[in-house]
Amino acid sequence: MERMIDTRRPSSPFDDGAAERLRRMGLIQERGKPDRESMAVLCCVYAGLLFDDMCDFYQDYEDVTTVLHRLLEAAEGATVKKRFLLICLQYDGIGRQLPDPIWWISGNPELTEVFADGFLQNLKRLCECG
Numbered sequence: 001m002e003r004m005i006d007t008r009r010p011s012s013p014f015d016d017g018a019a020e021r022l023r024r025m026g027l028i029q030e031r032g033k034p035d036r037e038s039m040a041v042l043c044c045v046y047a048g049l050l051f052d053d054m055c056d057f058y059q060d061y062e063d064v065t066t067v068l069h070r071l072l073e074a075a076e077g078a079t080v081k082k083r084f085l086l087i088c089l090q091y092d093g094i095g096r097q098l099p100d101p102i103w104w105i106s107g108n109p110e111l112t113e114v115f116a117d118g119f120l121q122n123l124k125r126l127c128e129c130g
């Protein structure tokens with residue numbers, strides 16, 4: 001008997017319970033402000049994972065750096081929403097689902113700004129390290 005697996009996310013990052021979920025994840029403080037230390041770790045971890053996923057997907061380091069340079073160039077001077085969307089599109093471009101913590105951040109403008117800035121800085125660092 002074949003079972004269907006529901007891949008839809010159970011809740012929305014825009015619903016009433018999202019802030020509490022973000023607080024339980026340690027991404028926002030009790031007052032609702034971003035926890036910058038937790039966010040720095042999250043940005044570093046997920047930028048590194050995306051970089052590795054891109055290396056696996058493209059299999060040619062030059063292709064990875066080309067894609068990342070385009071991303072970083074497009075993000076320069078872009079609005080927070082656009083920078084965050086550009087990050088999300090990188091996952092889509094390699095056929096990966098957006099990781100849950102990034103999905104949950106999407107409903108919080110303060111977190112998306114902190115995340116986009118940190119994530120892109122880490123990708124830039126990784127791209128320059130070669």
